[in-house]
Amino acid sequence: MSILIKKLIINYPYFAAFIIFSIGALTVLKRSNLFKKLIGINIMESAIFLMFVASGNIRGGAVPISNNNNPQSLYINPLPSALMLTGIVVSVSVTAFALALILRLYRSYGTTDLRRISEMGNEVAE
Amino acid sequence: MTAAITANLPVFIIIAPLFVAFVLPTLAQRMRLVxxxxxxxxxxxxxxACYLASIVLFQKGIPIIYQMGGWSAPWGIELKVGSLGAFFLLVIAIVSLPIALFARGNLTFEVGGKERRARFYVLYLLLVGALAGMALTNDLFNVYVLVExxxxxxxxxxxxRNHPRAAKATFTxxxxxxxxxxxxxxGIGFIYIVTGHLNMGFASQELGRIWQNNPRVVWMAFSFMLVGFGVKSALFPLHVWLPDAHSVAPSPASAILSGLAVKGYLICLLKVLYNVFGHTLMQTYSVHKVLVLVGMVAIIAGxxxxxxxxxxxxxxxFSTVAQVGYIFLGFGLLNTKGLAGTLFYLASHAVIKSTLFLSAGAMLAVTGKKNIKDLSGIGRKMPVTTAAFTVxxxxxxxxxLFSGFVGKWHLLLGSFExxxxxxxxxxxxxSVLCAAYLFPIIRIAYFESAPEKDWKDPNVPQKLALILLSIVIxxxxxxxxxxxxxxxxxxxxxxxxx
Known part of the structure; x- marks a missing residue:
């Protein structure tokens, strides 16, 4: 048991990522408000970003900028952070697209609640 | 000049549709040109694609490797035109050309004015470019970007589709x-954490050596990848979005979504499973048994x-959900015959499902009704469309004598093996269930009396697209x-x- 707790404490960013991911996934699946679903998606994506960025961290590593006057033996890995920049861009575009869709749904149904939209679905259809 | 083009063909084939996609909105007023x-x-x-496929066939298994920007493998992004890439690229090209031809004659009805049609083509080309990228890429993070x-x-x-239901289906x-x-x-993150590589070849080598150090992380990577791509390719319990989205989309869009987009994700899954994890690791974790099981459930339930x-x-x-099951089943067979049959089945389903959706779209555009029973006697009024549907x-x-048979036959041989x-x-x-849900449509179309209405075959580009696809089948x-x-x-x- 103590080994498990020790591992959790050492790897706390991953543990945090797991908790944040679960919160996001639950929000997406349980909330019927469209905005809340979208926020849930964003929370989930943040958890994955956190996991990636944490995987690049090396304890005691320096910022990965080479400096000839003061050479370091240990640098943190900058690649995951760079990758997550792409991930953030993707997440922003998904959010923008989803917001546009919510706007269109609100204009035709007058509500942002997915359950009520589903109930109304057959009346508005065709 | 020609040498430069052929040497850079793998990347041109991805960039060309992406580039043209972003030019199109500026030409929205000139629809013919678009x-x-x-x-x-x-x-x-x-x-x-034909050129690349012929080179790959001629070279007998030596893939064409293209390094983006000249950076070599562990650091740069690599495109690999192996047999799998060339195969899927060929499928994409064969299917997406007739669909574009069909869209030319059909879009006004479901999509609307010039601006909207131009935007449709932008999305269409972006999708085709991304799929071509999925076929060729050999880099895990590149897979993620293309998937997005x-x-x-x-x-x-x-x-x-200009309809409130379309917005709802899209949101889901x-x-x-x-x-x-x-x-x-x-999943990509877990693989990167274990191996330190994003290039599929290098990641695979590392995984083979050191997966025993972190068996649970590898297990997590497997399950994340399976569920992630399972949602995207509408594997049975995760398919809930597909029926709404694919039925409400404009017909050419339904055709490319059901025919190609789902297959793109499946090809990515195939690459991750076999090129990164490798079949020995799949056997160690019994992933192939899971694949066969979920495939069987999907076939029956779909x-x-x-x-x-x-x-x-x-x-x-829903038939697409069932056919995706066949492909998952084939991925788990782990023998050459079964896998070859699966790939061929994937190709033939891409062609067949596009034809089905396009001919259905042509029928719906004429009759204005969506139900099967409203199609009575349509076979005599729209001979070309109904013939394509039947084929x-x-x-x-x-x-x-039809393409689905070859794939299914090899799948059966693989299962026996x-x-x-x-x-x-x-x-x-x-197959029997498939006959049970498709034959009634054909029977209603040919053997029931038609109402006195002016139903006619669609215009020339649409007919041409349907005939081309039927010939391919x-x-x-x-x-x-x-x-x-x-x-x-x-x-x-x-x-x-x-």
């Missing part, structure tokens, strides 16, 4: 697909759900030839690794 540009890009892609490009353009294509699709891509990204649908496009959409139905069921009698039974039962069924050879070689390459 349509001609789209068709010519597709034709160029077909030409390039494809997902967003798929969602856009669904919402191109977007949320679930993003959930899927989060999982895929997580077919039965399809039987209960009265809406023509929804029935076809593709026969292909999907797996009647000999891996002594999996249950999956043989399920494949045959799936028959040709692939009679002489599968080099496409089957390419599939067989791709399967052998996937299994030989490690």
């Amino acid at each position: 349509e001609n540009l789209v068709i010519s890009v597709e034709a160029l892609m077909l030409f390039g 490009v494809a997902t967003l353009s798929c969602c856009g294509l669904v919402s191109a 699709y977007l949320i679930l697909a993003t959930l899927g891509s989060c999982l895929v990204m997580g 077919s039965i759900s399809a039987l209960t649908q009265d809406d023509l496009k929804r029935r076809l959409a 593709s139905s026969l292909g999907l069921i797996g009647i000999p 891996s002594d999996n009698i249950l999956s043989v039974a399920v494949i045959i039962a799936g 028959v040709v692939l069924g009679v002489v599968p030839g080099s496409l089957l050879e390419l599939a067989g070689r791709a399967a052998a390459e996937l299994l030989v690794l490690q």
Whole structure:
């Protein structure tokens, strides 16, 4: 048991990522408000970003900028952070697209609640 | 000049549609030009894909490696035109050209004015470019980016239909697909954490050496990848978004979504499973058994759900769920015959399902009704459309001389080889169920009296597209030839690794 707790404490960013991911996934699946679903998606994506960025961290590593006057033996890995920049861009575009869709749904149904939209679905259809 | 073009062909074939996609909005007022540009890009892609496929066939298994920006493998992004890549590229080009041709005649009805149609083509080309990228890429993070490009353009294509229900279906699709891509990204993250590589070849080597150090992380990576790509490719319990999205989308969009987009994710999954994890690791974790099991469940459940649908496009959409099951089943067979059959089945389903959706779209555009029972007697009024529908139905069921048969036959041989009698039974039962949900449509179309209405075959580009696709179905069924050879070689390459 103590080994498990020790591992959790050492790897706390991953543990945090797991908790944040679960919160996001639950929000997406349980909330019927469209905005809340979208926020849930964003929370989930943040958890994955956190996991990636944490995987690049090396304890005691320096910022990965080479400096000839003061050479370091240990640098943190900058690649995951760079990758997550792409991930953030993707997440922003998904959010923008989803917001546009919510706007269109609100204009035709007058509500942002997915359950009520589903109930109304057959009346508005065709 | 020509040497420079052929040397850079793998990247040109991805960039060309992406580039033209961003030029199109500026030409929205000149719709003829837009349509001609789209068709010519597709034709160029077909030409390039044939060229690459012939080189790959000629070289007998030595892949063409293209290094983006000249950075070599562990650091740079690599494009690899192996048998699998060339095969899927060829499928993309063969299917997307007729769909673009069909869209030319059909879009005004479901999408609307010039601006909206130009935007439809933007999304269409973005999707085609992303799929071509998925076929060729050899880098895990590149897979994620292309999957996202494809997902967003798929969602856009669904919402191109000017209807509130389209917006709702798109939202559900977007949320679930993003959930899927989060999982895929997580899976890529786990692989990166274990191996330190994003290049598939290097990651695979590292995994083979050191997976025992972190067996649980590898297990997590497997499950994230399976569920992530499962959501995206509508594997049975995760398919809830598909029937709405694919039935409400404009017909050309339904065709490319059901025919190609789903296959793109499946090809990515195939690459991750076999090129990164490798079949030995799959056996260690019993992933192949899971694949066969979920495939069988999807075949039966998808077919039965399809039987209960009265809406023509929804029935076809549920049929896609069942056919995805066949492909998952084939991924788990772990022998050359089964895998080659799966790849060929994937190709033939891409052609067949596109034809089905396009002909259904043409019928719905004329009758204005969505239900199957409203199609009575349409066979005599719209002979070309109904003939295309019939040919593709026969292909999907797996009647000999049509392309579906060749794939199913090899799948059956593969199942026999891996002594999996249950999956043989399920494949045959799936065919019977498929006949049960498609034959009634054909019977209603041909053998019931038609109402006194002015129904006519669609205009020339649409007819041409349907005829082209039907010819492909028959040709692939009679002489599968080099496409089957390419599939067989791709399967052998996937299994030989490690």
